[in-house]
Amino acid sequence: MRGFTPRAHASRPSRSQRRCGHLAQISQQCYTTRGRENVAQALYRKWRSQTFDEVVGQEHVVRTLTSALAQGRIAHAYLFAGPRGTGKTTMARLLAKAVNCLAEDGPKPCNRCAVCQALNEGRLIDLIEIDGASNRGIDEVRTLREQVNFSPNVARYKVYIIDEVHMLTPEAFNALLKTLEEPPAHVIFILATTEVHKLPPTIISRCQRFDFRRIPLDLITQRLRLIADTEGIHAEQAALELIARSATGSMRDAISLLDQLSAYGSDSITRELVQAMLGAVSxxxxxxxxxxxxxxxxxxxxxxxxxxxxxxxxxxxxxxxxxxxxxxxxxxxxxxxxxxxxxxxxxxxxxxxxxxxxxxxxxxxxxxxxxxxxxxxxxxxxxxxxxxxxxxxxxLKPEARPAQAPQAAPTSTTRPAAPREAPKPQPVVAPQVKREPPAAPQVKREEPAVVEAAAGAPATPPATSVGVVDLDTVHRRWDEFVENLRNCNPRTQALSAQALLRSGAPMSVDGDVIVIGFPSEFHRKKISEDAPKALVEKALA
Incomplete structure (x- = not known):
């Protein structure tokens, strides 16, 4: 019997090892494939300001922060408040980069030192950005209070940026108060919000507050032109101006819309294309x-x-x-x-x-x-x-109505006479309401188009009546009178009378009589009822 000589061979991997190796190979292929892909970066992120000089429309904030940095007067907590897309988060990142910049001379941030480059690439672990909408409870704030005691790993300061801070619960705000008031020397808090009125006064008083303004239209248009020319996007000037107008002061919204239009596939961005994209009317x-x-x-x-x-x-x-x-x-x-x-x-x-x-x-x-x-x-x-x-x-304003209101002439010093018979008005002509002094308010039930209401004259008017006004004065003050009617009592009847008078308009003035036209008989009958009629008389008096 021949001797048996064992063969030297590599041990076979187990099933679990083969499976893990297969998953690792797939993962490596996926990462390699993703690395080969030319993933487009959003324009608003690509064109985010990297220095204070590049910030648009917030010169008052830039000047204050740069002066404080030059003097070494760095606060422990900042509050950035303003509309969306005006640069609050960008300014917070710039401030975090500036306080940790390693450059000994020259403007900060330098964007050349290791800290600036790490922050620009999103790998600086000493910059912690927290979304207040998804981390709004007291447990998250307690965890934050424990973490602030640890020293920074790389940078000089550990910067916490809490975006949409108004979303925190009242309990979370209370838990944050003491840490926000006396944080460690190596910690800086930057709070950003679009609704500063929702923040407790105790939080606002512990921060340096900066209010961000909506960016002017011309500055947004100039920025869009610079981006379009640099990125090789052909866009009409009228189209860029329309984009800037639709953004309503938000630079991020304007750049995002330009990015979306550039991907539309058209050779040029025209005004008509922007209108179609926005659903706007020409x-x-x-x-x-x-x-x-x-x-x-x-x-x-x-x-x-x-x-x-x-x-x-x-x-x-x-x-x-x-x-x-x-x-x-x-x-x-x-x-x-x-x-x-x-x-x-x-x-x-x-x-x-x-x-x-x-x-x-x-x-x-x-x-x-x-x-x-x-x-x-x-x-x-x-x-x-x-x-x-x-x-x-x-x-249906008075100037556009073809028929004139019937003229009324007072027969005595106490109240105007009944109006003359007027021809039947056309369908588009509103019935008229006539107001008279409060001495003897009467409703002419036999005349459907006219209602007599007191206009503020006394029972025995003097020789020179101060209640007589012309039609232009009534027109100028009519909206003011109708708006102030809601302040009368009882309020329910005042609101009802106000709604009725909104549908009417003064047609003519003859002495103390104001003739008011209404678009339908329904409105005339409602205003002729005792309660709204008395309320209007009292307001006119």
Whole structure:
């Protein structure tokens, strides 16, 4: 029998070892594949300011912080408050980088030392960013209180940035108070919030507060132009201005929208492309709506609104755009250039013609109606109805109504005489309400279009009555009178009378008699009832 000589061979790996090796190989392939991919970085992160000089629109904050750094007066807690996208988190990271910069001379941060580079690359463990919305409980704050006692690992200071700090619970705020007031010497707290009014006063008083402002339109436009030229994005100037306007002072929102438009696939970013992306309406339909108000064309106004809504336009967006357009008309009326980016010189010329055709009172009234409509749209069953009612009320202003109110002449010194018989008004003509002195208020039940209400004259008026006013004065003070009516008592009846008078408008003034027109017989009957009639008489007195 031959001798057996064992063969030297490598031991076979076990099943678990083979499985782990296979997973490690897959993981390595995944990381290798991800490393090979050209993952695009969001533009707002790529263009985040790396020095204080690059910060846009917050010069008051930059100047204060740089002066404090130069003097070595570093506070233990800062509070950055302001709207979203205005640079609060960016400023907090810059401050954390500046206090830990290793450069001995020159401006800080230098972005060349090891600490600055580590922070720029997101690997500085001494910078702790906490989301207040997801770490809002007392347990998280207790953990933070335990961690602050440890010294920094690399940097000079350990910086805690708590974003959306207003989301913390009251118990968490109470637990943070003592640490925030007397933190260790190596710890700096930076709190950022968009709703500073939700913070307890005890928290605010322990921090140096900096209020961030909305970034001006021209600065956002300049920044977008710089980014577009550097990134090779072809964009029209009108398109960039529209992007900046839609951002409402938020640089991050503007850059994010530019990034989204650049990925649309178009060769150039045009104004029309931005409008389509935002769901905004062009200038021409807005100008058509204003023309309809000027000419009293209710059919054209309601038809344009219906057509735009059928095309998928959000009524809230349409109301906001029309209100913005009305504001620009007011600017033109005052002699200022329109803030709206005009699509062409022809559009700007059309705006100037509309401003000439409208009075300041008309623009103010239209602006108030659109503002009220924008508040009523939310939760309405028919979202476009408040806008349609606002345009209808604007068109049914006294100057646009074809028929005049009946004239009333007083037959005695105590009360005006009954009005003369007037022809039956047209359907679009509102019934009129007539007000008379309080000496003998009477309701002419046989005349459906006229209601006699006291206008504040005494039972025996003197020779020179101070209650007589002209129609222009009534027009100027009508909205103020209606708005102040809610302060009368009883409040429920005051609000009801106010709602009724909002649908009416003064038509004419004859002595102590004010004739008010209403769009329907229903409104006239309601205001003629004893309770609202007496309340209006008392308010006019």
């Amino acid at each position: 200038v021409e339909p807005l100008a058509d709506l204003v023309d309809a108000v000027i000419h009293g064309d209710l059919k054209a106004a309601l038809g344009t609104v219906g057509q735009l809504v059928d095309q998928g336009l959000d009524p809230r967006q349409l109301t906001a755009e029309l209100l913005d357009y009305t504001r620009d008309l007011l600017q033109v009326k005052a002699g200022n250039p329109p803030a709206l980016t005009a699509a062409s010189a022809q559009t700007e010329s059309r705006m100037r013609a509309q401003a000439e055709a409208l009075r300041v009172d008309d623009l103010l009234r239209l602006s108030r109606l659109l503002t009220q409509a924008s508040l009523e749209i939310k939760g309405n069953i028919l979202p476009q109805l408040p806008l349609e009612l606002a345009l209808t009320e604007a068109i």
